Amino acid sequence: MFKKKSAFLALSFVMLTSSLVACSSKNNNGESASPSPSASASSSSQASTTPENAEKPLKFSLFYSDNATLPFKEDWLVVQEVEKRFNVDIDFEVIPIADYQTKVSLALNTGNNAPDVILYQSTKGENASLALNGAIVPISDYSDWTPNFNAKVAEFGLEKDLADLNLKDGKRYYLPSLFDKPFYDGGLILRQDLLAKYGLQAPKTFDDLYNVLKKFKAENPDSYPLTILAGPRVLYRMTMPSFGISVGKNGADGSRTLSWDYEKQTYFPGAISDQYKEYMKFFSKLYAEGLLDPEMADPIDGDKWSTKLATGKSFASYAYYDQIGGVEGAATEAGFDLQMFPPLEGPAGAHHQQKSRTGAGVMFPKKTADRADFEQLVKKIDEIFFSEEGSKIWGLGAEGVTYTMDGDKIKYADEIVNSPNGIYKTMQLNYGAGSDVTQLVWVNAREMTKYDENYSQINATVAAMKDPIQAIPPTPMFDDMTAEEAASLQTPLYDTFEVWADGFLTGKKSLDKDWDKYVKEMQMLQIDRFTQMYNDNLKK
Amino acid sequence: MNKQRKYRPLTIGDVLINAFMVLVVLICFVPFLYMLALSLSSPEAIINNKVSLFPVGLNFEAYHQIFTYPNFFKAYGNTIFYTAGGTLISLFMSALFAYAMSKRFLKGHKLVMMLIVFSMFFSGGLIPTYLLISDLNLTGTPWAMLLPFALNQFNLIILINFFRAIPAEIEEAAIIDGLNYFGILQRVILPLSTPALATIGLYTAVFFWNDWFNGLIYLNTQQYPVMLFLRNIVNGTAMVGDGAGAADKSTIAMSIKSAVIITSTLPIIILYPLLQRFFVAGLTVGSVKG
Numbered sequence: 001m002f003k004k005k006s007a008f009l010a011l012s013f014v015m016l017t018s019s020l021v022a023c024s025s026k027n028n029n030g031e032s033a034s035p036s037p038s039a040s041a042s043s044s045s046q047a048s049t050t051p052e053n054a055e056k057p058l059k060f061s062l063f064y065s066d067n068a069t070l071p072f073k074e075d076w077l078v079v080q081e082v083e084k085r086f087n088v089d090i091d092f093e094v095i096p097i098a099d100y101q102t103k104v105s106l107a108l109n110t111g112n113n114a115p116d117v118i119l120y121q122s123t124k125g126e127n128a129s130l131a132l133n134g135a136i137v138p139i140s141d142y143s144d145w146t147p148n149f150n151a152k153v154a155e156f157g158l159e160k161d162l163a164d165l166n167l168k169d170g171k172r173y174y175l176p177s178l179f180d181k182p183f184y185d186g187g188l189i190l191r192q193d194l195l196a197k198y199g200l201q202a203p204k205t206f207d208d209l210y211n212v213l214k215k216f217k218a219e220n221p222d223s224y225p226l227t228i229l230a231g232p233r234v235l236y237r238m239t240m241p242s243f244g245i246s247v248g249k250n251g252a253d254g255s256r257t258l259s260w261d262y263e264k265q266t267y268f269p270g271a272i273s274d275q276y277k278e279y280m281k282f283f284s285k286l287y288a289e290g291l292l293d294p295e296m297a298d299p300i301d302g303d304k305w306s307t308k309l310a311t312g313k314s315f316a317s318y319a320y321y322d323q324i325g326g327v328e329g330a331a332t333e334a335g336f337d338l339q340m341f342p343p344l345e346g347p348a349g350a351h352h353q354q355k356s357r358t359g360a361g362v363m364f365p366k367k368t369a370d371r372a373d374f375e376q377l378v379k380k381i382d383e384i385f386f387s388e389e390g391s392k393i394w395g396l397g398a399e400g401v402t403y404t405m406d407g408d409k410i411k412y413a414d415e416i417v418n419s420p421n422g423i424y425k426t427m428q429l430n431y432g433a434g435s436d437v438t439q440l441v442w443v444n445a446r447e448m449t450k451y452d453e454n455y456s457q458i459n460a461t462v463a464a465m466k467d468p469i470q471a472i473p474p475t476p477m478f479d480d481m482t483a484e485e486a487a488s489l490q491t492p493l494y495d496t497f498e499v500w501a502d503g504f505l506t507g508k509k510s511l512d513k514d515w516d517k518y519v520k521e522m523q524m525l526q527i528d529r530f531t532q533m534y535n536d537n538l539k540k
Numbered sequence: 541m542n543k544q545r546k547y548r549p550l551t552i553g554d555v556l557i558n559a560f561m562v563l564v565v566l567i568c569f570v571p572f573l574y575m576l577a578l579s580l581s582s583p584e585a586i587i588n589n590k591v592s593l594f595p596v597g598l599n600f601e602a603y604h605q606i607f608t609y610p611n612f613f614k615a616y617g618n619t620i621f622y623t624a625g626g627t628l629i630s631l632f633m634s635a636l637f638a639y640a641m642s643k644r645f646l647k648g649h650k651l652v653m654m655l656i657v658f659s660m661f662f663s664g665g666l667i668p669t670y671l672l673i674s675d676l677n678l679t680g681t682p683w684a685m686l687l688p689f690a691l692n693q694f695n696l697i698i699l700i701n702f703f704r705a706i707p708a709e710i711e712e713a714a715i716i717d718g719l720n721y722f723g724i725l726q727r728v729i730l731p732l733s734t735p736a737l738a739t740i741g742l743y744t745a746v747f748f749w750n751d752w753f754n755g756l757i758y759l760n761t762q763q764y765p766v767m768l769f770l771r772n773i774v775n776g777t778a779m780v781g782d783g784a785g786a787a788d789k790s791t792i793a794m795s796i797k798s799a800v801i802i803t804s805t806l807p808i809i810i811l812y813p814l815l816q817r818f819f820v821a822g823l824t825v826g827s828v829k830g
Contacts, residue, residue, distance in 0.1 A: 068773040073610050094761045096772035109667055112674040130646055303794040306587045331586035518649055 076432030243348030260473030
């Protein structure tokens with residue numbers, strides 16, 4: 001008896017409380033129900049006629065992509081500083097990065113519950129068709145309202161890169177993040193202490209690398225000197241450019257089986273080219289001689305990868321500079337010293353993975369353009385993210401708190417410099433400075449001050465090389481029909497490529513005997529037509 | 541229940557069966573033990589592959605770190621609320637629905653059954669559903685988590701069949717004693733259905749506990765369930781769009797992943813033994829006395 005009564009009581013209690021919660025939450029998000037945006041809009045447009053100091057802060061909502069390695073905090077110094085200095089009230093909608101695209105896609109597709117501003121977006125993939133169908137504001141039409149952005153583009157010489165972001169209708173739908181120079185943030189990492197121990201020179205070419213690995217193997221027969229991080233795609237994307245190709249899952253142009261000829265400025269079928277054959281010759285040789293980790297076909301996650309390097313099962317890898325610290329901290333061997341090296345020279349010169357000088361940035365959903373204060377909002381966003389003052393806050397924090405200027409040199413606060421996490425990570429975690437999502441202006445020299453001497457040294461070396469990091473090839477302008485056809489060609493081509501790539505690498509297929517059969521198979525799947533489509537739809 | 545059993549000599553069969561059951565228990569239990577060990581070990585020990593089933597270099601850093609995640613406890617509270625509220629609402633509505641559906645003499649019950657089964661296999665799809673919830677003004681409120689998923693067709697069918705299996709004589713006796721249908725449901729049917737209700741309750745609770753997707757699409761940051769956190773931490777470095785590479789760049793320590801898995805799955809696992817006694821109870825225990 002009593003049990004049933006209590007169950008009913010509990011149920012009514014739940015219903016009651018949840019309705020209360022529902023009410024209160026409705027009042028909290030002035031997004032859907034309450035007329036606050038328009039209210040604040042009218043008040044702020046009136047306010048612009050009143051004296052400056054009486055102005056109410058401009059209120060807007062924004063999607064922020066949250067990475068678990070850098071959890072967002074509302075009370076970060078940079079957020080507080082920006083809100084104070086630019087007189088805005090930002091309602092951050094913090095969304096886990098793994099599902100960010102889902103949430104954005106729903107907001108843009110339905111137009112419901114869309115925020116005023118979406119960060120960390122570009123018009124690749126689905127967003128392109130959403131843009132062409134009018135779900136996103138063509139921000140390039142309002143370039144008069146983005147003076148700071150335009151100035152930065154001119155300063156970095158990115159006019160051409162920017163033009164490449166236009167969609168088929170000749171309009172650009174987002175304000176990308178801007179890089180003055182691409183970073184060399186990852187590449188060949190190997191045990192420097194062992195080079196000295198075995199009397200070897202630092203490798204400059206891929207042949208040198210082969211000799212170094214050979215020596216490592218001879219001294220440590222149970223090891224596999226070269227391992228990979230994540231999957232073969234990481235090795236491919238970082239090494240292929242030196243052989244003049246870029247194919248596979250992370251190929252630079254996204255076609256997965258084509259490559260860009262930087263001299264002729266055309267696409268060619270990279271997956272069946274002689275360059276690729278050459279490339280596979282080299283790596284299958286490593287594999288056959290036990291110099292390359294046979295587990296590389298499976299994903300090797302960060303932990304496993306660290307274990308292999310820390311315990312001396314491997315001595316070299318292609319990975320990122322940020323990851324060296326973790327491995328060195330865990331290694332027990334005396335004198336353990338991992339170092340990153342500039343890109344190695346291959347048949348096509350010394351190149352690292354291609355990089356774009358623009359990245360993900362700010363996007364406005366269609367609904368935002370209906371705000372009475374839309375112009376004011378765009379100008380504000382431009383100021384917050386792209387002005388000298390604003391971009392410095394997102395990158396360095398607040399002057400006088402996180403850093404001081406000594407002439408033109410940046411001096412970080414003592415507690416940051418002495419933190420065990422290092423300057424870069426401490427700035428991120430404690431102050432929110434240097435987050436990919438909010439920092440939209442990247443000045444290489446300025447960023448380098450956050451790292452150790454060694455890293456800036458390597459970056460300087462790389463910057464002095466000839467074209468070490470090439471530009472991302474131009475994306476063809478497909479209309480919906482062509483895009484559909486291209487996609488239907490791409491998938492079987494890529495699947496076949498994957499199977500054969502694995503076969504060639506591990507020696508299950510012979511590069512001498514089976515190569516022609518592979519080429520024929522790819523031609524059957526119309527790789528030539530696929531290439532033609534790419535070349536025909538390039539922007540003239 | 542606890543009758544004294546006479547012991548008979550152990551046979552080889554008994555030994556084999558028991559050994560096999562112990563193995564099954566281990567298969568279920570060891571992964572958890574390993575996760576627990578990882579979450580309590582030092583990063584050095586993990587990277588150097590020293591951790592097996594017991595923590596090496598005991599440290600609570602991982603737990604300390606996740607407890608300092610902004611909103612972690614808030615999200616935890618949200619999940620407990622959704623689970624408790626969702627399960628109660630779901631049982632309440634399912635019981636009312638199923639009891640009516642269990643009466644074969646009701647007109648149209650076949651049609652309703654068809655509707656239930658049809659919606660089991662075909663749904664509107666993501667965007668129509670989203671638009672519906674959004675037009676009902678449920679987005680951004682906890683109701684978006686609780687209401688749309690309160691009725692699960694599969695559970696309903698289980699419950700309907702369970703109610704149908706209860707002998708009609710019991711109900712007839714109750715009617716003669718002057719009970720109306722609500723009274724019968726409350727005083728006769730539901731007390732007899734504890735095994736079924738416990739089973740469905742457990743299914744539903746587990747569903748609400750694990751449900752992250754609906755929370756993601758309908759709710760605001762402050763209302764997220766804890767499973768979204770877990771997802772973000774366990775595969776939170778998956779990166780979309782630009783910069784092939786950022787995904788492989790930032791990694792989260794194994795100890796933290798394990799700690800999050802342990803903290804977010806333990807409560808629902810503890811729930812199971814508590815419901816165990818209802819599963820064992822027989823179907824019509826104590827209703828018709830022989």
